[in-house]
Amino acid sequence: MTITIIPPSVNNHYGLLEQQLALQELVRDFAQREIKPLAAEIDEKESYPSQTFKKMGELGLMGLPWPEEYGGGGADYLSYVIAIEEIAKVCGSTALSYAAHVSLGTAPIVLFGTPAQKQRWLPALCSGRSVGSWALTEPQAGSDAACLNTVALRDGNEYILSGVKQFITNPPFSEAVIVMAMTDRLKGNNGISSFIVPASSEGFAIGKHEKKLGMRGSPTCEIILRNVRVPADQRLGEENTGFKQAMKTLDGGRISIGALALGIAQGAFAEALAYANARSAFGRPIGKHQAIAHMLAEMSTQIHGARLMVYHAARLKDANLEHTLAGAQAKLFASEMAMKVTTDAVQVLGGYGYVRDFPVERMMRDAKLCEIGEGTSQIQRLVIARKIGL
Numbered sequence: 001m002t003i004t005i006i007p008p009s010v011n012n013h014y015g016l017l018e019q020q021l022a023l024q025e026l027v028r029d030f031a032q033r034e035i036k037p038l039a040a041e042i043d044e045k046e047s048y049p050s051q052t053f054k055k056m057g058e059l060g061l062m063g064l065p066w067p068e069e070y071g072g073g074g075a076d077y078l079s080y081v082i083a084i085e086e087i088a089k090v091c092g093s094t095a096l097s098y099a100a101h102v103s104l105g106t107a108p109i110v111l112f113g114t115p116a117q118k119q120r121w122l123p124a125l126c127s128g129r130s131v132g133s134w135a136l137t138e139p140q141a142g143s144d145a146a147c148l149n150t151v152a153l154r155d156g157n158e159y160i161l162s163g164v165k166q167f168i169t170n171p172p173f174s175e176a177v178i179v180m181a182m183t184d185r186l187k188g189n190n191g192i193s194s195f196i197v198p199a200s201s202e203g204f205a206i207g208k209h210e211k212k213l214g215m216r217g218s219p220t221c222e223i224i225l226r227n228v229r230v231p232a233d234q235r236l237g238e239e240n241t242g243f244k245q246a247m248k249t250l251d252g253g254r255i256s257i258g259a260l261a262l263g264i265a266q267g268a269f270a271e272a273l274a275y276a277n278a279r280s281a282f283g284r285p286i287g288k289h290q291a292i293a294h295m296l297a298e299m300s301t302q303i304h305g306a307r308l309m310v311y312h313a314a315r316l317k318d319a320n321l322e323h324t325l326a327g328a329q330a331k332l333f334a335s336e337m338a339m340k341v342t343t344d345a346v347q348v349l350g351g352y353g354y355v356r357d358f359p360v361e362r363m364m365r366d367a368k369l370c371e372i373g374e375g376t377s378q379i380q381r382l383v384i385a386r387k388i389g390l
C-alpha cells in the first residue's frame, strides 16, 4: 500500500493522508444529505434513526476501524474519529449512537473476543444489522464503576446474570449487549467479568427510556436482567478481567467522545459565523462588531486546539502507543470547549439562538453530554492527575 501524505495547506492543516481526506469528504457528503435533514426532527420527537445506521452500514462506516475479515473497513482510528466529527457537525445524537456502537459496543469483541465470538457477532455489527451496546453503568455505579450490583453466577456451562443497568446507549437496536457483572464480589475490581448477552435471552428486558436534555435522538435505556442464562463461551476474555477490559475500552472511547464534542462545536461555529455575516445591527454585520468578531476568533482557536489534541490521541492509538493520558486530555479539553463554543454560538444568534428554528440551542444541549458520558470531566482530571504522577 502506498501512503501519500498531503502537505499542510488551506484544506489540510492536519497532515491527513489521502485516504483520510477521501473518507472525510465521503462522510461529510453523506451527513449533509442523509443525517442533517433528520437532526431537528429526531431531537424534537425523541425518535431514533434506525434507517440511518443501515445506510451507514452500506457505506462501510459501522465497522470502519475493524478487521476486513469480519466485515470491517480496515481503516485506522483517526479515520473513524474524522467520521464521528463529520456526523457530529450536523447531528450529535446520531454521532453519539455511532461512537457508542463502534468504541463501546463493538471494540471489546474485537479486542478481547475469541475467533468464534468474532465470527458470530462482528459481521452483523460491522454491517449495521445490529448496533452495539455496552452496559457498565448501574443506578449506584457511574463514576465509581466497579461498585456493581449485577452478578453473574456460574452454573455448569452457563452463567446466570441478574441486575439492572442504567443509561445504556443503543439497546433498542442491538442483537446483543456487552454486560459487565460481578463474578467474585470479594475481589472488587478484580472480580468483574464481561459477557455478550443476546437481547433475545429469556429474562432480558429493556426498561425505562430516559427523557434527556440533549442527545434526544440517541436511545438511552435501562436494561433489566432477571436470571438471564448466558453460555460460558459468551464470556469475553478470562473470568474476572472485565474491569481491565472496561478501562481499555474507555481509553479508545474517550477519544471518540472528544471527536463528538469537536464536531458539535465545529457545527455550532459554522452556524454562528454564517449568522454573524448575515445579520446586521447598528448599520453593519454583527461580525464587524469587535465583541462578536473576538468571540468567533476565540471559538475557532479553541476548536483548532481540540482538533489537534483529538487527532494526536487517535494517532497515538494507531501507532499502538500509550494513549490513556492523551485520550483523557483530549476528551476533557474538547468537551469543555464544546460547551463554551455552543453557548457562545447561542449568544451570537441572540434571541434566534434560543429558539428551535436554528440548530445552535440543540447543539448546546447535545454538547453537555460530552462532559458526562464515558467519565465526567472530574473523572478525566482524576485520570490525568494519576498519569502525570500524582
Ligand SMILES: Cc1cc2nc3c(=O)[nH]c(=O)nc-3n(C[C@H](O)[C@H](O)[C@H](O)COP(=O)(O)OP(=O)(O)OC[C@H]3O[C@@H](n4cnc5c(N)ncnc54)[C@H](O)[C@@H]3O)c2cc1C
Pocket (backbone or CB within 6 Å): 100, 104, 133, 134, 135, 136, 137, 139, 140, 141, 142, 143, 144, 166, 167, 168, 169, 170, 212, 215, 220, 369, 372, 373, 374, 375, 376, 377, 378, 379, 382
Ligand atoms: C446520554 C448518556 C449515555 C450513556 N451511555 C452509557 C453507555 O452506553 N454505557 C454505560 O455503561 N454508561 C453510559 N452512560 C453513563 C455515564 O457513563 C455515567 O452517567 C457517568 O459515568 C457518570 O456517572 P453517574 O451518572 O452515576 O454520576 P456520579 O458518578 O454519581 O457523579 C455525580 C457527580 O459527582 C462527581 N464525582 C463522582 N466521583 C467523583 C470523584 N471521585 N471525584 C470528583 N468528582 C466525582 C461526578 O463528576 C459528577 O459530577 C451514559 C450516560 C448518559 C447521560
